[in-house]
Amino acid sequence: MATNPDVTKPASPEEQDKFLNDVFQMCMQRAVQASRDRNTPLVNFKKPEELKKLLNFELQGTGESHTNLLALCDKVFDYSVLSGHPYFFNQQIGGLDSYGYAGNLITDALTTNGHTYEIAPVFTMTEFAVLEHMLKLVGFHNGEGTFCPGGSYCGMLAMNVARLQKYPDSKSKGLYGLPRLVTFCSEQAHYSAEKNSTLLGLGTDNCWKVKCDNRGKMIPEEFEKRVIQCKNEGAVPIMVVATAGTTVLGAFDPFHEIADICSRHDIWMHIDAAWGGAALLSQKYKHLCDGVNRADSLAWNPHKMMMAPIQCSVLLLKEKDLLNRCHSINVPYLFQNDKPYDTKYDLSRNLVQCGRSCDALKLWLMWKAKGDSGFESQVNQALAKAEYLTEQIRKRSDFRLVIPEPEYTNVSFWYIPPSMAGKEENADYFKQLASIVPTIKLRMQLSGKLLVGYSPVGDYPTFFRMIVLNDKVNFEDMDHVLNEIERNGRDL
Amino acid sequence: MATNPDVTKPASPEEQDKFLNDVFQMCMQRAVQASRDRNTPLVNFKKPEELKKLLNFELQGTGESHTNLLALCDKVFDYSVLSGHPYFFNQQIGGLDSYGYAGNLITDALTTNGHTYEIAPVFTMTEFAVLEHMLKLVGFHNGEGTFCPGGSYCGMLAMNVARLQKYPDSKSKGLYGLPRLVTFCSEQAHYSAEKNSTLLGLGTDNCWKVKCDNRGKMIPEEFEKRVIQCKNEGAVPIMVVATAGTTVLGAFDPFHEIADICSRHDIWMHIDAAWGGAALLSQKYKHLCDGVNRADSLAWNPHKMMMAPIQCSVLLLKEKDLLNRCHSINVPYLFQNDKPYDTKYDLSRNLVQCGRSCDALKLWLMWKAKGDSGFESQVNQALAKAEYLTEQIRKRSDFRLVIPEPEYTNVSFWYIPPSMAGKEENADYFKQLASIVPTIKLRMQLSGKLLVGYSPVGDYPTFFRMIVLNDKVNFEDMDHVLNEIERNGRDL
Numbered sequence: 001m002a003t004n005p006d007v008t009k010p011a012s013p014e015e016q017d018k019f020l021n022d023v024f025q026m027c028m029q030r031a032v033q034a035s036r037d038r039n040t041p042l043v044n045f046k047k048p049e050e051l052k053k054l055l056n057f058e059l060q061g062t063g064e065s066h067t068n069l070l071a072l073c074d075k076v077f078d079y080s081v082l083s084g085h086p087y088f089f090n091q092q093i094g095g096l097d098s099y100g101y102a103g104n105l106i107t108d109a110l111t112t113n114g115h116t117y118e119i120a121p122v123f124t125m126t127e128f129a130v131l132e133h134m135l136k137l138v139g140f141h142n143g144e145g146t147f148c149p150g151g152s153y154c155g156m157l158a159m160n161v162a163r164l165q166k167y168p169d170s171k172s173k174g175l176y177g178l179p180r181l182v183t184f185c186s187e188q189a190h191y192s193a194e195k196n197s198t199l200l201g202l203g204t205d206n207c208w209k210v211k212c213d214n215r216g217k218m219i220p221e222e223f224e225k226r227v228i229q230c231k232n233e234g235a236v237p238i239m240v241v242a243t244a245g246t247t248v249l250g251a252f253d254p255f256h257e258i259a260d261i262c263s264r265h266d267i268w269m270h271i272d273a274a275w276g277g278a279a280l281l282s283q284k285y286k287h288l289c290d291g292v293n294r295a296d297s298l299a300w301n302p303h304k305m306m307m308a309p310i311q312c313s314v315l316l317l318k319e320k321d322l323l324n325r326c327h328s329i330n331v332p333y334l335f336q337n338d339k340p341y342d343t344k345y346d347l348s349r350n351l352v353q354c355g356r357s358c359d360a361l362k363l364w365l366m367w368k369a370k371g372d373s374g375f376e377s378q379v380n381q382a383l384a385k386a387e388y389l390t391e392q393i394r395k396r397s398d399f400r401l402v403i404p405e406p407e408y409t410n411v412s413f414w415y416i417p418p419s420m421a422g423k424e425e426n427a428d429y430f431k432q433l434a435s436i437v438p439t440i441k442l443r444m445q446l447s448g449k450l451l452v453g454y455s456p457v458g459d460y461p462t463f464f465r466m467i468v469l470n471d472k473v474n475f476e477d478m479d480h481v482l483n484e485i486e487r488n489g490r491d492l
Numbered sequence: 493m494a495t496n497p498d499v500t501k502p503a504s505p506e507e508q509d510k511f512l513n514d515v516f517q518m519c520m521q522r523a524v525q526a527s528r529d530r531n532t533p534l535v536n537f538k539k540p541e542e543l544k545k546l547l548n549f550e551l552q553g554t555g556e557s558h559t560n561l562l563a564l565c566d567k568v569f570d571y572s573v574l575s576g577h578p579y580f581f582n583q584q585i586g587g588l589d590s591y592g593y594a595g596n597l598i599t600d601a602l603t604t605n606g607h608t609y610e611i612a613p614v615f616t617m618t619e620f621a622v623l624e625h626m627l628k629l630v631g632f633h634n635g636e637g638t639f640c641p642g643g644s645y646c647g648m649l650a651m652n653v654a655r656l657q658k659y660p661d662s663k664s665k666g667l668y669g670l671p672r673l674v675t676f677c678s679e680q681a682h683y684s685a686e687k688n689s690t691l692l693g694l695g696t697d698n699c700w701k702v703k704c705d706n707r708g709k710m711i712p713e714e715f716e717k718r719v720i721q722c723k724n725e726g727a728v729p730i731m732v733v734a735t736a737g738t739t740v741l742g743a744f745d746p747f748h749e750i751a752d753i754c755s756r757h758d759i760w761m762h763i764d765a766a767w768g769g770a771a772l773l774s775q776k777y778k779h780l781c782d783g784v785n786r787a788d789s790l791a792w793n794p795h796k797m798m799m800a801p802i803q804c805s806v807l808l809l810k811e812k813d814l815l816n817r818c819h820s821i822n823v824p825y826l827f828q829n830d831k832p833y834d835t836k837y838d839l840s841r842n843l844v845q846c847g848r849s850c851d852a853l854k855l856w857l858m859w860k861a862k863g864d865s866g867f868e869s870q871v872n873q874a875l876a877k878a879e880y881l882t883e884q885i886r887k888r889s890d891f892r893l894v895i896p897e898p899e900y901t902n903v904s905f906w907y908i909p910p911s912m913a914g915k916e917e918n919a920d921y922f923k924q925l926a927s928i929v930p931t932i933k934l935r936m937q938l939s940g941k942l943l944v945g946y947s948p949v950g951d952y953p954t955f956f957r958m959i960v961l962n963d964k965v966n967f968e969d970m971d972h973v974l975n976e977i978e979r980n981g982r983d984l
């Protein structure tokens with residue numbers, strides 16, 4: 001014993017530092033700087049089988065030299081999507097924020113576990129600071145919160161808290177012996193409400209979808225009808241997931257009306273503001289969120305509209321101590337009371353998670369760099385560009401808006417190729433418009449020049465869904481999108 | 493409309509790049525290089541209230557200059573814990589791996605969402621490559637897997653799959669109408685089994701703890717007894733969480749015996765190898781995991797023993813398509829069948845998560861850099877150092893091992909100060925030994941020179957738990973730990 005086992009000779013510290021420097025410079029050139037240049041392709045699309053031939057993904061018995069590793073890293077950039085590129089409109093993420101990236105550099109260098117103050121003191125304090133600030137923005141004046149791995153996870157935790165505060169015994173006894181519990185969301189809510197219902201043992205059948213109006217907003221009367229129906233069936237309505245900024249149309253549910261119904265029927269009101277929470281940052285647009293302060297909990301993904309690097313998701317609760325009451329158990333190896341600090345700072349005490357990545361610092365650094373005013377102008381600019389885009393679509397006879405007056409930065413529309421101009425606008429007509437959307441998208445994707453998402457929703461067949469959030473995008477880029485779609489769809 | 497709203501003047505691209513470069517150099521100096529020097533303090537401990545005075549965490553209306561931001565970042569390093577420092581033995585993480593860090597630099601620069609191939613092609617393929625390799629190591633020859641946000645989450649997903657494959661209808665109907673479902677784990681299993689039981693609606697009372705032997709291993713006869721008791725009560729045993737490497741003692745449950753019982757009683761066998769899975773990387777130590785291939789699922793945290801940056805957790809399943817069957821729902825806005833690639837590569841189709849950070853690339857890059865052999869020697873070295881430490885403890889009369897023959901790199905022990913030497917070793921004696929552990933730890937923590945964790949477990953009162961995993965730690969460091977504990981505890 002005590003003899004050193006065989007060691008494959010690792011690179012020296014100096015060689016490793018050189019390697020890290022080389023990789024960082026590659027990141028700067030191939031992502032940070034490349035994504036500023038509109039002429040850089042934002043994707044060089046390859047199918048999985050092709051990609052496997054171009055990049056050797058397979059893991060082997062022996063290690064590679066730094067030279068080979070750098071060549072591999074170069075290929076990673078060759079075939080990855082530049083989500084920070086101004087022509088990336090494919091998803092609710094993007095923008096490659098310098099301060100967010102800087103925050104990640106630090107978080108990764110100090111790689112630690114956000115479960116206890118002891119080994120993550122600064123990260124913990126940044127988490128508290130950001131949460132406090134966001135609680136204020138929402139109007140939860142005596143609340144608490146936590147960062148979570150994703151918006152879906154936030155909704156899951158909220159659902160768990162909603163259930164456990166109503167039936168505290170179910171923490172130990174489970175759902176056995178309880179009546180059937182029903183959760184509600186609008187038919188255009190994010191699918192996580194349904195997935196979380198399965199996960200928590202309620203089942204998708206007990207996640208009831210409430211009808212929306214033609215702008216994608218939950219109809220409060222329909223909600224109350226369903227609540228009453230639920231009670232008549234002998235089930236218990238426990239929670240509604242209202243949405244601030246739906247995924248596809250960007251709709252905001254009527255929070256005041258929903259809150260009234262919730263208080264009448266003793267229902268936990270959760271707001272999924274994963275996407276729309278950012279409106280709270282703007283004096284001009286925060287009215288979209290009117291009434292969110294009446295909710296019991298709210299989920300907000302700074303990794304979407306605020307351009308924080310993924311993952312960065314926050315759950316806020318109106319009432320203090322609920323997280324602890326619902327989740328704490330006695331864990332002597334990790335959470336000790338004989339610590340030289342107030343152990344409320346050991347964040348995982350109150351969570352289902354044990355180990356946690358430290359997701360707060362990057363957002364904290366962004367906020368320090370921009371201030372509220374920087375975020376406000378970011379949101380205002382995004383909305384101004386979306387409004388400009390909407391106006392251009394109205395002006396162009398070969399485009400058709402799905403929703404006449406979008407509320408948020410989602411702009412949904414069809415392109416009408418010359419072959420269809422002037423045709424009667426019946427159901428078939430829209431089906432045909434829908435059918436060409438994927439073709440146009442694919443052409444743009446293969447050209448590497450533009451990525452725009454598409455989706456059907458409710459009665460509307462597939463349409464383009466533009467998402468504007470990147471602060472490096474300008475008004476001309478909006479025209480460019482429409483021109484590119486025209487150019488790629490003209491012959492269809 | 494279309495007029496640009498007020499903008500707080502942001503820094504130019506060149507200024508932003510300079511800032512990023514400055515931050516990166518700070519990371520290199522203050523974390524990567526600093527943590528190589530044993531004379532660098534690994535923590536400058538401050539209480540939360542003190543820290544708030546030293547570092548202005550509060551968020552404000554306006555942004556800060558780059559100069560001020562850099563000063564803030566400097567303070568972040570001043571008061572953070574250097575988990576990569578060779579004297580950090582506090583948790584099952586550490587080591588600051590250069591290739592892991594490089595992988596993070598790239599992942600962060602390409603910041604994207606790992607939910608679909610379309611926007612994360614390379615990340616997706618690295619995820620498949622790593623999973624395939626790990627499946628082989630475990631011996632799941634036709635399995636599948638996924639990265640998850642944390643080992644606790646892996647266990648949750650496994651529990652959900654165990655339930656849904658047994659009661660497929662519960663996906664839609666929930667637990668209503670089902671008999672009481674019971675899960676099992678050892679009394680020394682990680683607490684996530686219990687938390688997950690609450691989360692999934694089973695309740696902590698239905699997570700039964702099976703007795704361990706004095707080395708911390710589940711006693712199979714006790715397990716079967718409890719299974720029979722459960723059935724006699726009219727409940728249904730659905731899952732056991734066996735552990736490969738318990739958190740505190742590093743014990744490995746007897747997998748073959750447990751597997752036999754599981755097949756006799758039709759119970760899903762999950763192995764929590766969050767900590768001990770790394771033994772599979774070593775020819776010399778993989779026997780510790782004998783029988784893991786008989787499990788239905790296995791969770792493995794590369795962010796622990798393998799030194800991957802947090803978060804990096806993997807769930808592996810023996811059978812293909814279960815994840816999809818249990819979790820997929822129709823989500824037309826995100827998962828579309830008219831894509832130019834096989835949509836099995838859209839990973840979130842099969843998950844509860846929607847958005848996902850791309851956690852695989854960093855591990856993939858580490859594996860490329862080291863090869864299997866590099867990881868093997870990393871594990872062998874860690875075990876060799878733990879064995880050396882164990883031997884030194886045996887040799888020193890003022891130390892006492894908790895477990896005479898540790899199986900893994902957890903080494904648990906008490907220090908016996910001169911005032912207690914030669915006393916009778918009864919229950920009181922050990923209680924007294926336990927009582928001085930936090931004092932010694934605190935002294936070392938305040939000196940900034942050494943961080944070692946402690947814990948009680950089962951009948952053993954609080955002891956030091958050394959965790960050896962960092963490949964920059966050497967044999968002399970083991971002696972240093974004992975010397976430091978002696979030096980700080982001598983007067984107690």
Ligand SMILES: Cc1ncc(COP(=O)(O)O)c(C=O)c1O
Nearest residue numbers: 354355642643644682739766767
């Ligand atoms: C044995 C074991 N299982 C599970 C976990 C939980 O993993 P995580 O902290 O990633 O949730 C841990 C970590 O502490 C562990 O030691």
Ligand SMILES: Cc1ncc(COP(=O)(O)O)c(C=O)c1O
Nearest residue numbers: 150151152190247274275846847
């Ligand atoms: C409205 C809404 N809610 C929730 C989510 C889920 O967030 P995440 O992807 O972080 O789980 C999304 C993201 O797609 C969303 O748009």
